[in-house]
Amino acid sequence: MDVPGFALITGAASGIGQACALAFASEGAAGLALFDLNLEALSNVKLEIENVLAEKGISKHCQIELRAVNVSNEDEVNFTVREVARKFGRLDYVVNAAGIAMKHPGGAAYVETSDWQRILNVNLTGSFFVLRAAARVMLQQNPILSNIDGRPLQRGAIVNIGSIQAVAGIPASTAYSTSKHGILGLTRTASEDYAKDGLRINVICPGYTETPLTSQPEVLKVMKEKVASSVPMQRMGSPREIADGILYLAGGRSSFVTGTALFVDGGYTQR
Numbered sequence: 001m002d003v004p005g006f007a008l009i010t011g012a013a014s015g016i017g018q019a020c021a022l023a024f025a026s027e028g029a030a031g032l033a034l035f036d037l038n039l040e041a042l043s044n045v046k047l048e049i050e051n052v053l054a055e056k057g058i059s060k061h062c063q064i065e066l067r068a069v070n071v072s073n074e075d076e077v078n079f080t081v082r083e084v085a086r087k088f089g090r091l092d093y094v095v096n097a098a099g100i101a102m103k104h105p106g107g108a109a110y111v112e113t114s115d116w117q118r119i120l121n122v123n124l125t126g127s128f129f130v131l132r133a134a135a136r137v138m139l140q141q142n143p144i145l146s147n148i149d150g151r152p153l154q155r156g157a158i159v160n161i162g163s164i165q166a167v168a169g170i171p172a173s174t175a176y177s178t179s180k181h182g183i184l185g186l187t188r189t190a191s192e193d194y195a196k197d198g199l200r201i202n203v204i205c206p207g208y209t210e211t212p213l214t215s216q217p218e219v220l221k222v223m224k225e226k227v228a229s230s231v232p233m234q235r236m237g238s239p240r241e242i243a244d245g246i247l248y249l250a251g252g253r254s255s256f257v258t259g260t261a262l263f264v265d266g267g268y269t270q271r
C-alpha cells in the first residue's frame with residue numbers, strides 16, 4: 001500500500017484505530033505513534049502488532065511509541081505531536097480515529113449541553129487539534145517520493161474519520177451527526193489550503209462497523225435491524241475493511257487524491 005514512513009494514529013487502543021495500527025505495521029511502516037486515553041490497552045496493541053509481525057515473518061523493524069493523549073486537550077496534543085515527530089524525524093501519515101458516540105433520547109429537543117460539548121470536543125475539535133499540530137510538522141518537512149514509480153511529492157497525508165452521518169441524519173444523533181458533518185467541512189477546507197504543497201487531507205466515512213463502539217447489546221440490536229433494512233450488503237463492516245480504505249488514502253497510491261470522502265459503507269449512502 002506504499003506506506004513506508006511514520007504514522008500517527010489516535011484512538012489506536014480500540015476498533016478502527018487499532019486495526020489501522022496493525023495494518024500500517026503489516027504494510028511496512030517505519031514507525032507508529034499510537035495515541036489514546038487508555039495506555040494499558042495501547043500496550044496490548046503494541047504486543048499484538050509485535051506478535052503479528054513475528055508470525056508473518058516480517059523482519060523490518062517498526063518503531064512503536066505509545067502516548068496517553070486526550071485529543072480534546074490542545075496543549076497535550078501540540079506537545080505530544082511535536083515530541084513524536086522529533087523522535088521519528090518526520091511524520092508521514094496521520095489517522096484521526098479517536099471518537100465517541102451517544103444517542104440523545106427524545107432527539108434534538110432534549111440534548112444536554114454538556115453532551116453536545118463533549119461529543120463536539122472529542123470528534124471535531126480533537127480532530128482539528130491533531131490535524132493542525134501535524135500539518136505544522138508536515139509543512140516543514142521534505143517530501144518523499146512514492147515507492148511505486150517515483151510519482152510527485154508526498155509531504156504528508158492526513159486521514160480524518162467521518163461516518164455515513166457526515167452526509168446523512170440518523171435519529172437521536174444530534175451531536176454525533178453534527179460533529180461528523182463538521183469533519184467533512186474541516187477536511188475540505190484544509191485540503192484546499194495545502195493541496196499545492198503536497199499535503200493531502202481526506203476523510204473516510206465508514207458505515208456500520210463492528211467495534212467496541214457499536215457492540216453494547218442495545219446499540220448492536222438497533223444496528224442489526226438498520227443493517228438488514230438499509231445496507232445493500234446486509235452486513236456490518238469489519239475494522240480491517242475500514243483500515244484498508246485508510247491505508248489507500250494515506251499511502252502513495254492515492255497521490256492525486258485530496259479533499260475527498262471515501263465511503264466504506266456496504267452501499268448505504270448510494271441509496
Ligand SMILES: NC(=O)c1ccc[n+]([C@@H]2O[C@H](COP(=O)([O-])OP(=O)(O)OC[C@H]3O[C@@H](n4cnc5c(N)ncnc54)[C@H](O)[C@@H]3O)[C@@H](O)[C@H]2O)c1
Nearest residue numbers: 011013014015016037070071098099163206208209211213
Ligand atoms: N464503529 C462504527 O460503526 C463507526 C462508523 C462510522 C464512524 N466511526 C468512527 O470511527 C472512529 C473510531 O470508532 P471505533 O468504532 O473504532 O470506536 P472505539 O470505541 O472502538 O475506539 C475509539 C477509541 O478512541 C479513544 N478515545 C475516545 N476519546 C478519546 C480522546 N478524547 N482522546 C484520545 N482517545 C480517545 C477510545 O479510548 C477508543 O480507544 C470514531 O471517530 C467513530 O465515530 C465508527
